[in-house]
Amino acid sequence: MIAADRPLQRPALAKLLIVDAEGHIDHALRSTFVERLLPGDLVIANDAATLPASLHGRHLPSGDDIEVRLAGRRSLAADDVAQFAAIVFGAGDFRTRTEDRPPPPSLTAGDRLVLGPLTATVERLLDHKRLAALRFTGTPAAIWAGLASHGRPIQYAHIAMALALWDVWTPIAGPPVAFEPPSAGFALDWQAVAALRARGIGFATITHAAGISSTGDDALDRRLPFDEPYCIPPATAVAIGRTRARGRRIVAIGTTVVRALENAASRDGRVPAGEGTATQRIDAASDLRVVVAILSGAHHPGTSHYELLRAFTDDATLRRADDELEAQRYRTHEFGDSVFIARKRVSEPTRLSLGISQRHSALQRSP
Amino acid sequence: MGLAYKTAGRVSFPADVSGLAVAPALRVAITGGTSGLGLALVREFRARNAQVAFVARAGERVAQLARDVVGTHGIAGDIAKKEAIHPIALQIVGRLGGLDVLVNNASSLGPTPLALLADTECEALELALATNLVGPFRLTKALLGALAASARQGHGAVVVNVSSDAAITAYPRWGAYGASKAALLHLSRIWHDELADEGVRVLSIDPGDMDTPLHALAVPDADHATLKRPETAARELADAIMMALPASARDAR
Numbered sequence: 001m002i003a004a005d006r007p008l009q010r011p012a013l014a015k016l017l018i019v020d021a022e023g024h025i026d027h028a029l030r031s032t033f034v035e036r037l038l039p040g041d042l043v044i045a046n047d048a049a050t051l052p053a054s055l056h057g058r059h060l061p062s063g064d065d066i067e068v069r070l071a072g073r074r075s076l077a078a079d080d081v082a083q084f085a086a087i088v089f090g091a092g093d094f095r096t097r098t099e100d101r102p103p104p105p106s107l108t109a110g111d112r113l114v115l116g117p118l119t120a121t122v123e124r125l126l127d128h129k130r131l132a133a134l135r136f137t138g139t140p141a142a143i144w145a146g147l148a149s150h151g152r153p154i155q156y157a158h159i160a161m162a163l164a165l166w167d168v169w170t171p172i173a174g175p176p177v178a179f180e181p182p183s184a185g186f187a188l189d190w191q192a193v194a195a196l197r198a199r200g201i202g203f204a205t206i207t208h209a210a211g212i213s214s215t216g217d218d219a220l221d222r223r224l225p226f227d228e229p230y231c232i233p234p235a236t237a238v239a240i241g242r243t244r245a246r247g248r249r250i251v252a253i254g255t256t257v258v259r260a261l262e263n264a265a266s267r268d269g270r271v272p273a274g275e276g277t278a279t280q281r282i283d284a285a286s287d288l289r290v291v292v293a294i295l296s297g298a299h300h301p302g303t304s305h306y307e308l309l310r311a312f313t314d315d316a317t318l319r320r321a322d323d324e325l326e327a328q329r330y331r332t333h334e335f336g337d338s339v340f341i342a343r344k345r346v347s348e349p350t351r352l353s354l355g356i357s358q359r360h361s362a363l364q365r366s367p
Numbered sequence: 368m369g370l371a372y373k374t375a376g377r378v379s380f381p382a383d384v385s386g387l388a389v390a391p392a393l394r395v396a397i398t399g400g401t402s403g404l405g406l407a408l409v410r411e412f413r414a415r416n417a418q419v420a421f422v423a424r425a426g427e428r429v430a431q432l433a434r435d436v437v438g439t440h441g442i443a444g445d446i447a448k449k450e451a452i453h454p455i456a457l458q459i460v461g462r463l464g465g466l467d468v469l470v471n472n473a474s475s476l477g478p479t480p481l482a483l484l485a486d487t488e489c490e491a492l493e494l495a496l497a498t499n500l501v502g503p504f505r506l507t508k509a510l511l512g513a514l515a516a517s518a519r520q521g522h523g524a525v526v527v528n529v530s531s532d533a534a535i536t537a538y539p540r541w542g543a544y545g546a547s548k549a550a551l552l553h554l555s556r557i558w559h560d561e562l563a564d565e566g567v568r569v570l571s572i573d574p575g576d577m578d579t580p581l582h583a584l585a586v587p588d589a590d591h592a593t594l595k596r597p598e599t600a601a602r603e604l605a606d607a608i609m610m611a612l613p614a615s616a617r618d619a620r
Contacts, residue, residue, distance in 0.1 A: 144458045
């Protein structure tokens with residue numbers, strides 16, 4: 001695949017690879033996505049706007065330049081903005097690939113960081129020299145103002161120009177709680193939302209604090225995705241219940257929607273309204289209870305996004321899809337092309353055994 | 368995957384999952400909030416127990432008003448500047464947690480004292496358009512996701528673009544202001560129709576001639592007794608906004 005290197009959210013020729021419930025593969029223009037859906041389907045997107053989560057500044061004890069990328073938060077509450085988990089890099093900027101960035105100076109609890117108008121204290125390291133719990137000084141008003149004036153969206157080495165917030169906010173962006181954009185949502189503009197309505201397809205949103213996609217460190221990348229708080233509004237929960245009662249499909253726009261809904265769902269697939277924190281990893285062993293199809297980016301094997309796609313269809317089908325993505329020169333990363341994957345239809349006995357193995361492994365993973 | 372802020376191993380949800388949309392306090396953003404009609408709107412909505420964020424250019428006055436009117440969120444920024452829009456929108460939705468009502472009130476007269484169009488500097492016309500037309504367009508667009516989300520939850524969503532009779536009547540010497548407000552009126556009408564299915568209402572409201580700093584700049588020798596008090600206009604405007612919200616959302620507030 002090719003890296004999408006220009007920050008265009010909806011290029012006219014963006015491509016869509018489609019994997020249906022039988023594992024058949026097809027190609028289309030992504031702009032025809034709505035035509036691939038069925039009346040009665042419910043499309044659910046993540047309406048999080050993206051924070052200016054990249055903060056350049058100085059590590060006071062050493063005097064060294066650093067970049068802080070905010071990466072995790074306890075809740076979505078508007079005034080809960082003092083404490084973040086953050087990845088810390090040494091000097092340099094996004095023109096150096098994340099994996100080539102130098103490590104930060106040695107961080108110790110109590111270290112002070114000056115980040116433009118903001119100051120923060122390292123509370124502790126989170127089991128890795130680059131991952132720290134930070135506490136900003138000041139009122140929520142001052143912290144929001146400091147982020148607004150000094151923060152920049154997290155940047156990417158494969159995009160030459162610096163990204164501004166307007167590049168990374170989806171058209172439906174609302175609460176600014178994501179650390180990197182929920183980029184599957186770039187595909188949806190207001191025209192598409194109107195087209196859903198015209199076809200009798202439902203549209204609802206959740207808010208999920210989408211985390212960072214890459215830390216530049218293999219050991220940290222293996223811990224992705226980090227815990228992500230989310231909120232499922234009452235109207236969305238009601239729409240999910242109605243759609244399921246009618247035997248229609250829940251279609252997720254992006255991996256964060258899958259993560260939130262599957263985290264909230266009870267065993268029988270009911271999704272209550274409310275706030276939660278997605279802590280689980282979704283992979284080939286996961287039994288999806290709610291989401292029947294997903295629109296997502298064209299991801300590389302090995303990434304946590306790719307792992308999540310393995311819950312939808314079998315590895316042989318995904319390998320055929322990978323080959324097609326390569327052969328047809330699909331573009332990857334945030335501003336790239338898309339895949340639409342329907343959950344594979346499986347015979348009842350297979351399904352049953354999958355369910356049992358999932359529960360078994362879930363038990364094993366429990367603390 | 369353990370980050371430090373996991374509060375508990377389990378996710379807890381509220382016991383009531385009936386799906387009824389319980390409307391939170393109305394969340395209102397007002398531009399040009401430190402003087403004239405904007406200031407009166409900040410006080411009016413706060414008196415109605417709304418959560419209020421206001422925007423104005425002068426940081427000192429913003430901070431002072433946020434201290435004076437307890438429970439309001441002051442945001443310093445110039446809506447006429449492209450680069451300021453997203454930082455403003457970030458703070459509005461970040462601090463209110465969502466948005467139900469946006470009042471695009473900040474306005475520029477264009478040249479002061481008012482001038483014949485032939486004597487109006489091009490830059491003065493551009494500033495009037497940036498403040499009265501492009502700024503409201505940009506800010507509304509940046510906040511539309513939050514507004515539409517509120518509408519989907521059944522809470523309603525209203526955008527008010529503050530208008531003027533100069534948007535309708537071609538008054539000599541009001542060229543820059545009148546042309547920009549006429550364009551804003553047209554934009555409001557089209558956007559209102561386009562967003563009807565999203566549940567977002569876009570209203571153009573002319574509050575009338577008020578005793579405000581802006582009016583004093585335009586008509587320095589006006590008889591104050593003939594002018595509407597901004598507090599009166601703010602009450603009328605807030606009433607109109609409440610009437611534009613869905614009845615269920617209105618009654619809960």
